[in-house]
Amino acid sequence: MSFSLAIVGRPNVGKSTLFNRLVGRRLALVDDQPGVTRDLREGEARLGDIRFTVIDTAGLENETDDSLPARMRRLTERAVDMADICLFLVDARTGLLPDDRVFAEILRKRAKHVILAANKAEGNAADAGVLEAYELGLGEPIRLSAEHGEGMNELYSVLLPLSDEYEERAAEEAPAVEVSLTEEEAEAGETQVPVPTREKPLQIAVVGRPNAGKSTLINALLGEERLLTGPEAGITRDAISVTMDWGGVPVRVFDTAGMRKRAKVQEKLEKLSVSDGIRAVKFAEVVVVLLDAAIPFETQDLKIADLAEREGRAVVVAVNKWDIEDQKQEKLRWLREQFEHVLPQLRGAPLVTVSARTGRGLDKLQEAVLQAHAVWNRRVPTAQLNRWLSQMVAHHPPPAPQGKRIKLRYMTQAKTRPPGFVVMCSHPDKLPESYSRYLVNGLREAFDMPGTPIRLHMRGQSDRNPFKGRRQKNAGALKKHLGSLQGKKGGER
Structure with a gap:
């Protein structure tokens, strides 16, 4: 998904109908009665060759108290802040109402990019409403009929250049991972940790179950109430990135939606409630897995941490709400053993303990993040690797399945971010997984690479006899030569 598009407007202007058309199925409930949609609903939309995330929102109502319409409005305003593009729908048959003008002003101030569309614009009866939409000062309105599918080509033409722009931005922001090393770099093994800059900040994703305190933690880092928080689980609905200076280090922090157990992260990565969290992990260099001190290491916590490891990202485990823990030393000892x-x-x-509410432990968290990032970029000289490999093999030789001895001949580091190693050996397909784990654990201890994912690949290198096959080849050539001589003799007769 290259960008997110929020459909906003007054109640009953056709937002959910357009949402259903873009996602290609009836996900959102549609009715003539206004106010049917009360929450944000996300879907994977496709328009021609453009794929994007579309967000259906509650109808904007001009209420500012604590009533349900006011709370729905605040949620919709949050969607406006989150989305890359806002598609502002007005009703071409009804024409502009005072609330349309109020909300146009809100979008002009808060939205990153606004597209104006006049819906229900089929037929001549809507001409006056389409012309009236120009008064909002948001550019030329697109003439749409979400119910009949009219105007989709015009919407595509407007979105196409924006899509290209967001794809370029995503490519620029994506961190370099699985970085290959040259032979010279592998031989030298010099650790060169990239220094974060304002143009290329250190990218951190904060992930965890709902209500673990992710948004509160980021607000504590920022020193301001930038992200919406509260006792209710699931307030954050989308991955939001915040760029800031964290103790002198430029960082971009992704606040993600809580990953719920029923989303089945392992089997269905594109579930709507976690898809942005998955993307945030892929865009991060360091993933902070935030646990709740009261209920740590739930099944979903383990799945989230395992996801970050499989994606090859540096991982830091932070235990939040430590300020309300009574027996801190005993609990910390238990946490480390469980981990x-x-x-x-x-x-x-x-593994660090923090309190997002009080701000305690944030300095230790930064230290752990920088340490994990440095290990993620670590290089080990080839000479040291091969001396270490000889010692490991001497201490615990590889097995000989079916009487075939496996020889580990040579080892080198091929990649960083995360560290990746290649071992040249005989019969790599017969080396058991347990022996690979033995080598990976040895690498962690010998070269100080705790916690970071390590990729170890076995590559075949058999004993090559330079004379093998030459005898058969020479015999074949001699036979062919004798055959040609016999043919010549037969011809002379």
Whole structure:
């Protein structure tokens, strides 16, 4: 998905009808009665060759108290802040109402990019309403009929250049991962950790279950109430990035929606409630897995941490709400033991305790993030690797399945971000997974690479006899030569 598009407007202007047409199925409830949609609904939209995330919103009502319409309005305003593009719908048959002008002013101030569309514009009866829409000062309105599918080509023409722009932006912001090393870099093994700059800040994703305190944590880092928080679970609905200076280090932090258990992250990565969180993990260099101190290491926490490891990102585990914990030392000891037991693939990853509400432990969190980033970029000289490999093999030789001895001959580091190693060996397909884990754990301890994902690949290199096959080849050539001589003799006769 290259960008997100929020459909906003007064109640009953056809937002949900357009949403259903863009996603290609009836996801949103549609009725002639206004105010049917009360919450944000996301879907994967396709218009021609453009794919994007579309957000259906509640109808904007000019209320500012604590009533339900006012709360719905605030939620819609949040969608306006989150979305890359806002599609402002007006009713071409009804014409402009005072609320349309109020909301146009809100969008002009808050939205990143606004597209104006006059819906229900089929037939001559809508001409006056379409012309009236020019008065909003939001550019030329697109003439749409969401119910009949008219005007989709015009909407495509407007979105196409914006789509290209957002795809370029996404490519620029994506971090370099699986960075290949040259032979010279592998031999030297010099650790060169990229220094974050304002143009290329360190990218951090904060992920976790709903109500773990992700938005509160980022507000504490910012020093202001930038993100909406509250006791209710699931307030954040979209991945929001915030760029800031964190203790002198330029960073971009992604606040993500809580990943719920029923979303089945492992099997269905594109579930609507977690898809932006997945994308945030892919755009991050360091992933902070935020746990609730009261209920840490739930099944969903483990799935989230495992997802970050499989994506090859540096991982830091932060335990939030530590200020309300009574027996801190005993709980911390138990947490470390549990962490080693339930997440062996992240053995040694930093585990820090924080309180997003009070701000305690944030300095330790920054230190852990920078340490994890440095390890993620670590390089090990080839000479050291091969000396270490010899010691590991001498201490615990690889097995000989079916009597075939496996020889580990040579090792080098091929990639960083995360560290990736290649071992040249005989019969790589017969080397058991347990022996690979033995080598990975040894790499972590010997070269100080705790917690970071390590990729270890076995590549075949058999014993090559330079004379193997030459005898058969020479015999074949001699036979062919003798045959040609016999043919010549037969011809002379």
